[in-house]
Amino acid sequence: MTTVTTSPATPQPCKHATHAAVLRLCSTPLPRWRSYGALQVITTKATAARSRVRAAATGGRVEARDAGVSAEEGDVVRRLQNGPDVRGVALEGEKGRAVDLTPLAVETIAESFGEWLRDQELLGAPDDGKELRVSVGRDPRLSGPRLSAALFAGLARAGCSVFDMGLATTPACFMSTVLPRFSYEASIMMTASHLPYTRNGLKFFTKRGGLTSTDVEQICDRAARKYNARKLGLGGLGITPVVMRVDLMSAYAAHLRDIIKRRVAHPSHPDTPLSGFKIVVNAGNGCGGFFTWDVLERLGADTTGSLHLDPDGSFPNHMPNPEDATAMALTRRAVLEQGADLGVVFDTDVDRSGVVDASGNAVNGDRLIALMSAVVLDEHPGTTVVTDARASEGLTRFIESRGGRHCLYRVGYRNVIDKGVQLNDEGVETHLMMETTGHGALKENYFLDDGAYMVVKIIIEMVRMKLAGLEGGVGSLIMDLEEPVESELLRMNIMGEPKYAKQRGVQAVETFKEYIQEEKLSGWMLDDCGDCSVGEGCLVDTNDQPIDIDAYMYRAKLYDGDKRPLGMVHIRQSVHNPNIALNMQSYVSGGCKSMARDLLDRFLLASGVNEFIDISEVEKFVK
Numbered sequence: 001m002t003t004v005t006t007s008p009a010t011p012q013p014c015k016h017a018t019h020a021a022v023l024r025l026c027s028t029p030l031p032r033w034r035s036y037g038a039l040q041v042i043t044t045k046a047t048a049a050r051s052r053v054r055a056a057a058t059g060g061r062v063e064a065r066d067a068g069v070s071a072e073e074g075d076v077v078r079r080l081q082n083g084p085d086v087r088g089v090a091l092e093g094e095k096g097r098a099v100d101l102t103p104l105a106v107e108t109i110a111e112s113f114g115e116w117l118r119d120q121e122l123l124g125a126p127d128d129g130k131e132l133r134v135s136v137g138r139d140p141r142l143s144g145p146r147l148s149a150a151l152f153a154g155l156a157r158a159g160c161s162v163f164d165m166g167l168a169t170t171p172a173c174f175m176s177t178v179l180p181r182f183s184y185e186a187s188i189m190m191t192a193s194h195l196p197y198t199r200n201g202l203k204f205f206t207k208r209g210g211l212t213s214t215d216v217e218q219i220c221d222r223a224a225r226k227y228n229a230r231k232l233g234l235g236g237l238g239i240t241p242v243v244m245r246v247d248l249m250s251a252y253a254a255h256l257r258d259i260i261k262r263r264v265a266h267p268s269h270p271d272t273p274l275s276g277f278k279i280v281v282n283a284g285n286g287c288g289g290f291f292t293w294d295v296l297e298r299l300g301a302d303t304t305g306s307l308h309l310d311p312d313g314s315f316p317n318h319m320p321n322p323e324d325a326t327a328m329a330l331t332r333r334a335v336l337e338q339g340a341d342l343g344v345v346f347d348t349d350v351d352r353s354g355v356v357d358a359s360g361n362a363v364n365g366d367r368l369i370a371l372m373s374a375v376v377l378d379e380h381p382g383t384t385v386v387t388d389a390r391a392s393e394g395l396t397r398f399i400e401s402r403g404g405r406h407c408l409y410r411v412g413y414r415n416v417i418d419k420g421v422q423l424n425d426e427g428v429e430t431h432l433m434m435e436t437t438g439h440g441a442l443k444e445n446y447f448l449d450d451g452a453y454m455v456v457k458i459i460i461e462m463v464r465m466k467l468a469g470l471e472g473g474v475g476s477l478i479m480d481l482e483e484p485v486e487s488e489l490l491r492m493n494i495m496g497e498p499k500y501a502k503q504r505g506v507q508a509v510e511t512f513k514e515y516i517q518e519e520k521l522s523g524w525m526l527d528d529c530g531d532c533s534v535g536e537g538c539l540v541d542t543n544d545q546p547i548d549i550d551a552y553m554y555r556a557k558l559y560d561g562d563k564r565p566l567g568m569v570h571i572r573q574s575v576h577n578p579n580i581a582l583n584m585q586s587y588v589s590g591g592c593k594s595m596a597r598d599l600l601d602r603f604l605l606a607s608g609v610n611e612f613i614d615i616s617e618v619e620k621f622v623k
Contacts, residue, residue, distance in 0.1 A: 114158025
């Protein structure tokens with residue numbers, strides 16, 4: 001790796017370094033997505049940063065005992081935990097939501113992550129003096145530069161050497177821990193995925209993959225104590241971080257190109273295997289534009305008609321989200337107007353994707369899982385496919401008709417991936433793990449949810465089909481997928497103070513389970529969700545090492561008097577917002593409204609959960 005070494009005094013302070021600690025950065029900005037050149041680095045080993053300030057007797061765990069700071073202030077940081085991620089409001093503008101992801105919160109979380117890494121003994125014994133290198137990427141959100149300064153400061157306080165990737169994708173952050181010339185010990189991505197521009201958040205990686213909810217809970221708990229201490233003015237001596245700027249995205253794009261070239265092995269033009277193909281990309285002004293010019297175009301594809309490629313943290317056209325109706329409608333129209341072979345929709349940080357086939361059909365949700373299942377089962381006959389429990393029975397039949405096994409599990413991309421890892425560890429071959437939202441991970445790709453890699457797999461299959469003379473494109477692979485007659489998603493907000501939202505959400509969801517078990521909802525039955533050691537509505541693991549529960553949820557089916565299934569519901573706490581999601585699928589016309597009315601009368605009102613759950617959306621739907 002080529003480096004240019006400069007002394008810490010040479011770089012100029014970054015204009016975004018408004019936090020207490022000054023961020024020293026190269027005065028030359030990172031290259032625009034299109035203008036990747038040679039690797040540009042300012043090197044330093046940040047050994048001075050290891051003089052991080054800690055309370056020696058407590059390892060930084062300073063408790064707030066002063067009357068001026070209540071323990072509840074630390075709870076602000078704890079509530080930022082969002083399953084395996086951290087998410088919060090970073091900019092003013094949301095009605096009823098105050099800014100809680102502040103620079104101080106980010107700094108204490110980053111510092112706690114660095115200390116947590118040391119505790120994991122990734123480099124050997126804790127505090128053995130070895131360099132702990134952490135890369136940092138971000139999406140284009142407007143709050144990113146300011147919060148990045150705090151992030152760098154926190155990592156430096158923990159003694160980490162910091163490598164700034166600038167605008168990056170979440171999968172690229174993980175790949176920075178494994179790609180040659182980089183191989184950092186850990187990485188953080190600053191993003192809030194598909195959430196509004198006012199939000200932001202953090203995703204954490206080590207070489208082992210993404211952190212679990214339990215890991216992040218430990219980090220946020222440590223950060224909450226630091227947060228209180230800083231409020232008291234304790235342990236707040238600043239460290240000036242020296243940050244090394246690196247171009248990881250070029251290496252990541254080259255990695256994806258090499259996979260396509262190698263696996264297609266085009267007989268006549270191996271270096272441009274996408275020549276003759278038209279592919280439209282909708283990046284939604286997120287981080288996905290690189291895939292157009294640094295992957296597709298360099299492999300010969302025509303990307304005319306691609307949409308919203310330039311990063312813009314205000315997301316002026318639509319939210320970058322493969323589930324967004326506007327995003328998908330615009331992409332479908334562009335595919336048809338351009339006569340494209342494929343359309344691609346990325347979310348903000350490119351860990352999710354959806355596609356549009358040559359006929360203009362949206363391929364997301366169950367359809368995307370079915371498409372990926374068809375590809376993977378052709379490569380690995382008999383493999384198990386893990387999905388979240390919102391997936392339809394038609395998808396189960398589709399997978400089983402191709403010789404696969406379908407394991408339904410808890411909602412949450414980390415839950416689905418961790419279940420796949422667990423099954424493989426137990427000797428159950430599991431090559432594909434996908435959430436209906438578009439998160440998808442493959443065993444062959446480090447169990448990483450990578451929206452770009454998913455599209456790479458689909459593109460490879462598309463080219464192979466054409467080389468084999470097969471008609472219909474990738475859309476033909478899912479022609480026999482049976483879909484529900486009706487599908488609906490309703491949300492019920494949890495009322496009251498945010499600090500009580502989680503326990504009230506658990507109470508409501510658990511009451512639903514109890515009503516079924518106590519036969520207060522005749523006709524309803526909890527689903528056992530297959531034979532992957534999962535029972536009680538897809539929530540409970542019955543194996544020896546169950547995965548921790550980060551949110552409560554159950555899947556149940558409704559049967560008529562003749563024991564015929566009429567539909568199913570999936571009720572769950574949202575890990576993103578203080579609400580409860582109710583997903584419904586009906587096998588008969590009008591079934592969703594009938595199920596909602598039954599749940600309204602015999603559960604929501606009868607149980608009294610409507611006293612703290614806003615059921616107005618359900619009431620409006622059944623009218």
